[in-house]
Amino acid sequence: xxxxVFTAPEQGTVVQPIxxxxxxxxxxxxxxxxxxxxxxxxxxxxxxKWELRWLNKPDTMPRYMRAAKWKLPDAKRRIxxxxxxxxxxxxxxxxxxxxxxxxxxxxxILNGFDKDGRPIIYMRPGRENTETSxxxxxxxxxxxxxxxxxxxxxxxxxxxxxDYKSTTLRTNPSISVASKVLTILQQHYVETLGRAIVTNLPxxxxxxxxxxxxxxxxxxxxxxxxxxxxxxxxxxSQLDSEFGGDFDFEFDHEIYWKQIVDFCGIAEDGTRxxxxxxxPKNIYGELPSQHSxxxxxxxxxxxxxxxxxxxxxxxxxxxxxxxxxxxxx
Numbered sequence: 001x002x003x004x005v006f007t008a009p010e011q012g013t014v015v016q017p018i019x020x021x022x023x024x025x026x027x028x029x030x031x032x033x034x035x036x037x038x039x040x041x042x043x044x045x046x047x048x049k050w051e052l053r054w055l056n057k058p059d060t061m062p063r064y065m066r067a068a069k070w071k072l073p074d075a076k077r078r079i080x081x082x083x084x085x086x087x088x089x090x091x092x093x094x095x096x097x098x099x100x101x102x103x104x105x106x107x108x109i110l111n112g113f114d115k116d117g118r119p120i121i122y123m124r125p126g127r128e129n130t131e132t133s134x135x136x137x138x139x140x141x142x143x144x145x146x147x148x149x150x151x152x153x154x155x156x157x158x159x160x161x162x163d164y165k166s167t168t169l170r171t172n173p174s175i176s177v178a179s180k181v182l183t184i185l186q187q188h189y190v191e192t193l194g195r196a197i198v199t200n201l202p203x204x205x206x207x208x209x210x211x212x213x214x215x216x217x218x219x220x221x222x223x224x225x226x227x228x229x230x231x232x233x234x235x236x237s238q239l240d241s242e243f244g245g246d247f248d249f250e251f252d253h254e255i256y257w258k259q260i261v262d263f264c265g266i267a268e269d270g271t272r273x274x275x276x277x278x279x280p281k282n283i284y285g286e287l288p289s290q291h292s293x294x295x296x297x298x299x300x301x302x303x304x305x306x307x308x309x310x311x312x313x314x315x316x317x318x319x320x321x322x323x324x325x326x327x328x329x
Contacts, residue, residue, distance in 0.1 A: 001250035005259045007150055007280070009113035010235040015154040016116040019062060028072050029061045035076050036061070039083055050092045051083065053277070059156040067190035067219075082188045093270040094142045096261050102139035105129040106251040110146055110260065112238035118194045119150045120159045122240065126166030132177055140181060144189055149264045149279050157194030159233075161243075165200040186217050195233065196224045199243065 009015075021029065036055050041048040054060060064082075068075035102108075107127035112120045121143055130136065147158045185193055216224075230243050239245025265276025275281065 001248050003250050003252050003255050005110075005256065005263070006112045006238055006247075007263055009117040009152060010115075010238055013113065013115065013117045013152075013235075015152055018154050019066070019156075021062065025065065025070060028065050028070055028075070031072055032061050032065055032075050032079065036079055036083065039080060041087070047087060047090060047093075050090070051086065053092070054086065063156060063191040078187070078190065082190075085188050089138075089141065091141045091145050094138055094145070095268065095270040096142075096257070096266055097268065098270075099135060099139040099142050100257060102130055102136060103257055104253050106253070106256070108140065108143050109251065109256070110143055110150065111249060112234065112240065112247060113152075114159050114195070114234045114238075116194070117152050117155045118157055118159045119147045119155075120161060120234065120238075121147055123160060123162045124166075125162070125164060125171050126168070128171040136177065137180060137184065141184065144185075144192070146260055146264055148192075157192055159195045159197065160193065161197045161199065161230075163199050163242075164202060165242075167200075167202070182216065182220070186220055193220060193223055196220065197228060197230070197233075198224065198226045199230075201226065 033055070040055070041051050061079075064075045064079045065072075068078055105127040107124050107129065109122045109124075110119060111122070114120060144158075151158070230239055231245070234245065236244075236246050238247055241248045264280050265273040267273050
């Protein structure tokens with residue numbers, strides 16, 4: 001059994017999709033950034049640097065333009081709505097200890113990557129361990145942020161696998177909670193969901209998807225797949241053995257939680273440790289134009305389990321050095 005966490009896709013993975021933008025589209029992206037800069041908090045505000053950090057991410061403006069189908073007024077409306085939401089929710093600053101209890105049973109696990117280099121979030125409603133509360137939404141958002149941390153260069157989306165094995169009417173989230181989750185995903189993490197996979201859905205819960213159907217926008221609905229062959233989408237080496245893969249992962253709450261927190265450099269107060277402000281340490285190596293003969297160190301947890309890092313992730317924009325594959329238990 002393995003207790004280590006994958007922090008990079010399988011060796012040789014080609015990150016997809018990679019977006020190329022026309023001159024006109026780049027002009028729209030620039031205009032959207034100028035609009036967002038005009039909304040930026042005053043530098044004296046404690047959240048200013050986190051808001052600027054999000055705006056500076058290379059995927060932020062393009063994602064909102066794509067979501068708006070390149071209609072600038074709609075993109076402005078969307079990004080302004082998310083800026084307001086982020087100021088209230090402050091997703092970057094969720095303290096690990098504030099949501100750790102929600103992770104106790106592994107109802108949400110971030111581990112592995114699909115064949116396009118997207119990080120995978122497994123959701124298992126049957127492992128629900130708490131009563132409905134705002135903390136459950138903060139827990140979900142905490143994992144969305146960690147998935148963003150683990151995305152290799154060039155990748156802008158993730159995979160969510162919802163496994164209904166052992167789920168009951170009592171443990172299944174209410175339609176009200178599900179609608180709030182969809183609102184966050186569709187409005188504030190636009191173009192972030194690459195695939196949504198549903199497995200082991202019992203007939204008893206078909207009504208649930210009929211209930212949330214009105215809250216699904218067409219783009220999200222098109223990304224949903226029910227009981228697909230997961231080996232067509234995910235390398236066998238990175239797919240959880242419960243779904244037919246070779247990755248025999250053993251969930252140990254304390255070890256798993258520490259690995260994620262350590263690798264992403266999350267401080268106790270929710271900020272970042274020194275050197276982690278822009279994300280985890282660079283496990284992918286340097287760009288070809290910045291070639292180094294020294295391979296980057298592999299981040300490991302101080303627990304007995306190591307963080308498992310794959311190598312040679314290929315993107316049209318970069319050719320990374322190969323981090324070592326650290327020991328797995």
